[in-house]
Amino acid sequence: MPPATRTRLERALLAVCFCTLALYPWLYSNYLSTTLTQWLPDTSTAFVILAFTVMGLGLNFVVGYAGLLDLGYVAFFAAGAYVAGWLASEQFANAGSVVFGGTVLPKTPGIHLSPWLVLLAAALFSALLGVVIGVPTLRLRGDYLAIVTLGFGEIIPQFVRNGDNLGGFNLTNGAFGMNGIDGLGFGNTVHHAIHTLPSNFLNELDSRWYYWTALALVVVTIVTSLLLRDSRLGRAWIAIREDEDAAAAMGVPLMRTKTLSYAIGAFFGGAAGAMITLQAGATSPDAFSLQVSIFVLCMVILGGIGNVWGVTLGGILLAYVNYKGLFAAGNTFNSTFGTNVDISQYAYLIYGVAIVLFMLVRPEGLIPSARRRAELVEEPEEENVGAEASPA
Amino acid sequence: MTAELLVDARAIRKEFGGLVACNDIDFTVERGAIVSLIGPNGAGKTTFFNMLTGAYTPTSGEIVFDGRDIVGLPQHKITALGIGRTFQNIRLFGAMTALENVLVGMHSRLRSGLFRSLARTPLQRREEKDGRAQARELLAYCGLSPRAEQQYARHLAYGDQRRVEVARALATNPKLLLLDEPTAGMNPKETIAFVDFVRKAREERGLTVLLIEHDMRVVVEVSERVTVLDYGEKIAEGTPDEVTADERVRSAYLGTKPVS
Ligand SMILES: Nc1ncnc2c1ncn2[C@@H]1O[C@H](COP(=O)(O)OP(=O)(O)O)[C@@H](O)[C@H]1O
Ligand SMILES: [Mg+2]
Numbered sequence A: 001m002p003p004a005t006r007t008r009l010e011r012a013l014l015a016v017c018f019c020t021l022a023l024y025p026w027l028y029s030n031y032l033s034t035t036l037t038q039w040l041p042d043t044s045t046a047f048v049i050l051a052f053t054v055m056g057l058g059l060n061f062v063v064g065y066a067g068l069l070d071l072g073y074v075a076f077f078a079a080g081a082y083v084a085g086w087l088a089s090e091q092f093a094n095a096g097s098v099v100f101g102g103t104v105l106p107k108t109p110g111i112h113l114s115p116w117l118v119l120l121a122a123a124l125f126s127a128l129l130g131v132v133i134g135v136p137t138l139r140l141r142g143d144y145l146a147i148v149t150l151g152f153g154e155i156i157p158q159f160v161r162n163g164d165n166l167g168g169f170n171l172t173n174g175a176f177g178m179n180g181i182d183g184l185g186f187g188n189t190v191h192h193a194i195h196t197l198p199s200n201f202l203n204e205l206d207s208r209w210y211y212w213t214a215l216a217l218v219v220v221t222i223v224t225s226l227l228l229r230d231s232r233l234g235r236a237w238i239a240i241r242e243d244e245d246a247a248a249a250m251g252v253p254l255m256r257t258k259t260l261s262y263a264i265g266a267f268f269g270g271a272a273g274a275m276i277t278l279q280a281g282a283t284s285p286d287a288f289s290l291q292v293s294i295f296v297l298c299m300v301i302l303g304g305i306g307n308v309w310g311v312t313l314g315g316i317l318l319a320y321v322n323y324k325g326l327f328a329a330g331n332t333f334n335s336t337f338g339t340n341v342d343i344s345q346y347a348y349l350i351y352g353v354a355i356v357l358f359m360l361v362r363p364e365g366l367i368p369s370a371r372r373r374a375e376l377v378e379e380p381e382e383e384n385v386g387a388e389a390s391p392a
Numbered sequence B: 001m002t003a004e005l006l007v008d009a010r011a012i013r014k015e016f017g018g019l020v021a022c023n024d025i026d027f028t029v030e031r032g033a034i035v036s037l038i039g040p041n042g043a044g045k046t047t048f049f050n051m052l053t054g055a056y057t058p059t060s061g062e063i064v065f066d067g068r069d070i071v072g073l074p075q076h077k078i079t080a081l082g083i084g085r086t087f088q089n090i091r092l093f094g095a096m097t098a099l100e101n102v103l104v105g106m107h108s109r110l111r112s113g114l115f116r117s118l119a120r121t122p123l124q125r126r127e128e129k130d131g132r133a134q135a136r137e138l139l140a141y142c143g144l145s146p147r148a149e150q151q152y153a154r155h156l157a158y159g160d161q162r163r164v165e166v167a168r169a170l171a172t173n174p175k176l177l178l179l180d181e182p183t184a185g186m187n188p189k190e191t192i193a194f195v196d197f198v199r200k201a202r203e204e205r206g207l208t209v210l211l212i213e214h215d216m217r218v219v220v221e222v223s224e225r226v227t228v229l230d231y232g233e234k235i236a237e238g239t240p241d242e243v244t245a246d247e248r249v250r251s252a253y254l255g256t257k258p259v260s
Helices: A008-022 A024-030 A043-065 A074-087 A115-137 A142-162 A187-193 A207-229 A232-242 A244-249 A254-280 A290-303 A308-337 A343-361 A370-376 A382-388 B045-052 B075-081 B098-105 B114-119 B122-141 B146-150 B158-171 B188-205 B216-222 B240-245 B247-254
Strands: A097-100 A110-113 B005-016 B019-030 B034-038 B060-065 B083-085 B176-180 B208-212 B225-230 B233-238
Touching: A008 A024, A008 A207, A024 A043, A024 A207, A043 A207, A043 A232, A043 A254, A043 A290, A043 A308, A074 A110, A074 A115, A074 A142, A074 A254, A074 A290, A110 A115, A115 A142, A115 A254, A142 A290, A207 A232, A207 A254, A207 A308, A207 B114, A232 A244, A232 A254, A232 B098, A232 B114, A244 A254, A244 B075, A290 A308, A290 A343, A308 A343, B005 B045, B005 B208, B019 B045, B019 B060, B019 B208, B019 B225, B019 B233, B034 B045, B034 B188, B034 B216, B045 B060, B045 B176, B045 B208, B075 B083, B083 B158, B098 B122, B098 B146, B098 B158, B114 B122, B122 B146, B122 B158, B158 B176, B158 B188, B188 B208, B188 B216, B208 B216, B216 B240, B225 B240, B225 B247, B233 B240, B233 B247, B240 B247
Parallel strands: A097 A110, B034 B208, B034 B225, B083 B176, B176 B208
Antiparallel strands: B005 B019, B005 B060, B225 B233
16 A cells, blocks of 8 residues: 555654654753663764764655665765855855854854855755756666766765865865864854844854754655655656656656756755764865765665655664764673774674675565565566566 | 648658668558557567657658657657557556556646645645546546555556556547557457457547557457558558458468568
8 A cells, every 4th residue: 555644653653753853962961871871872973863864865865766876975965065165164265254144253254154054055056966967877777877976976076185276276175175164053143133142142053953953954854755755756756766768658757857856865965964064164075985875875775765764764773873883882892891892993894794684684674665565575466577578 | 730640650760780670661640540550579560669659769760740740859748749658568667556657647747846746835736636536537447446546556467557557648648549569468358348448548538549469350350550560661551451461461470471
């Protein structure tokens, strides 16, 4: 059966999950025992986990819905990160001082837009980049597309590395990356406009605000996914994933539809990249490795390709393991056995083994979409084999 | 002005490397007719369909559909102009429900894009509701039981898959319906029912039908004109009786080369 109306139990479960997540910073610092907090991420780490979950959900539009294997998703993370750098740091100090809602004092050199605007700009710029990359590449199918996107994922960091001298213009600061990027906050402009705002709002907000912003972004991404899934556009994506030629014959414009999925995926990838950069206050081309693309792709696969809830869970779990779980496990291991093993060295070995095991035991993902389950279940009729045949 | 001819294809040629799959074929279809395209396996029939729908671009030649040259148009534009099709090997969207398959067929008729879908505007909601109602009607029209509407296409029985495929093609609101071996795998009773269905649909929906068919009884029964292809060449054309009497057709079907 297709995703019908949610049952009451599911609604209640969702509400509980959301409330727990919303109250997490508070729970973490006030109510949890140290034995538990040893295993749980602090608020800043929890922020990173949610930001990466947004990336997983963003990639799900491309890989899960439209079925386009994108191995270069990190390109959009990079785009978002650098837009944050351009619009909220002293990178363009030569251009004078443009302070508009940024969390800096007036007359600070460089561009300092309100971080909320920066997030939006990063997402939009990234979506635009998605269109620019998508139009020439999305004509390719399957493995070819995977290889070309892989290429773009490598080209973008290279471009960033060499972008410190574009005809004499320093766009990216090269291999050093950008530092001193502003944080989240409301800034002087807003402070002056709304006098009732407490004076500490001039400063950068604390980690809870990052966390809540990321949580809000997760919610926006999930809602977007659900609304689009049950729409003309979402159906066209899934049709393309199922059978591109048949979709075209039914009147689905392939290029436009695919590019749109790519751009929407890029939109959320860019937003996440900017969020993470605003928190870190710095970014550099070293952060844009193939491993990031693969990591995010694993979230989609682990969660259950195409299922929004599965990908959310997969994203949170995988990012948790990467940013907290593994350390916690290593610490527990060392303190129990009196050893001194650096478990993070074996992270990729552990992931590799885990993915292989997972694919063997539960190839449909944690929470597979009903559609995906339909694909993996034995077909009732042996005659259907012909349905897979290639050209029409 | 509506021309007499719905399809007017001239000297259509398709080469795959050295292989000439369609060799300068002239082909016309009158408005409202049921026309069959027959010929042995590998004759180039499906290739011809693929050129009509824009899936393949002809190596040379021109195709005028409903007064417009359609060569080189992207497939979705051709579909929107009014060519709907089914596939020789059923190609449904397996992990979508029967209903959703038909809704995809309506793609070019529905309007809601990204922003309307996100905002769930009244227009978008009405369009979805009407679309679903129409899709249900179409499925019922093609003989699918309401129970099967919500099943994944992959899980439907073979006969139901064929029905959904026809419903999906009709959902594009075609002027010309292309059916590629629709009776393959049907028993004689189902075949007779299907022939009746094609006639009925033609009357009720103002269709023109072009049919690739192997079963000569179906061809003789349903079609007003028949074109015969063999090794990419058009070897005969005419009424079913004329064609079945043709010496070259007989030998092509018996697998021997004509003597001449
Ligand atoms: N995409 C393609 N690439 C190469 N050869 C093709 C392609 N499509 C069809 N052919 C060849 O063209 C010839 C005609 O095929 P087809 O049109 O499918 O025949 P029919 O439908 O009459 O059985 C065959 O020899 C087939 O192998
Ligand atoms: Mg064929």
